[in-house]
Amino acid sequence: MPTISKLYSMEEASQHNTKEDCWVVIDGKVYDLSSYMDEHPGGDDVIIASTGKDATDDFEDAGHSDDARELMNKFCIGELDTSSPVSGEQLADKFKRLTKQYWAVPVAVVSISVIVGFLYLRKK
Numbered sequence: 001m002p003t004i005s006k007l008y009s010m011e012e013a014s015q016h017n018t019k020e021d022c023w024v025v026i027d028g029k030v031y032d033l034s035s036y037m038d039e040h041p042g043g044d045d046v047i048i049a050s051t052g053k054d055a056t057d058d059f060e061d062a063g064h065s066d067d068a069r070e071l072m073n074k075f076c077i078g079e080l081d082t083s084s085p086v087s088g089e090q091l092a093d094k095f096k097r098l099t100k101q102y103w104a105v106p107v108a109v110v111s112i113s114v115i116v117g118f119l120y121l122r123k124k
């Protein structure tokens, strides 16, 4: 049976941005880390800095272990409501993430074009 999870807008999640009341959004899920702030090995300031935006990159860049990924499930309170209006900043964030992920595609297209062009000119 599918589980029904609570949906939160980014606007709502971003209001929880203090050490005592801290939510982060990672990979479309919303985590309430308020009770974990003192225990987080990376400190509380990095988590506070990751509030109010998609923190997936911050989380991944820190190179979290499988244990950390298992532990985070404990703090999941719901999912991001993707039907809510997206701010320019969030769009820019998303675009940055996509270009970071798929940077190899334009590089490959340009490289292949240069090689084909080079071969074509040599043939002439």
Ligand code: HEM
Pocket: 024, 026, 031, 033, 040, 041, 042, 043, 046, 047, 050, 055, 058, 059, 062, 063, 064, 065, 066, 067, 068, 069, 071, 072, 075
């Ligand atoms: C979502 C919940 C999170 C959990 C459960 C969590 C848990 C952990 C754990 C267990 C470690 C120790 C190393 C490891 O086992 O990977 C760690 C390290 C770290 N975390 Fe998180 N983390 C969370 C979110 C975040 C976020 C949002 C950031 C933002 C940048 C962050 C930044 C770091 C950093 C920088 C370290 C490295 C600390 C060091 O080795 O000096 N974490 N985290």
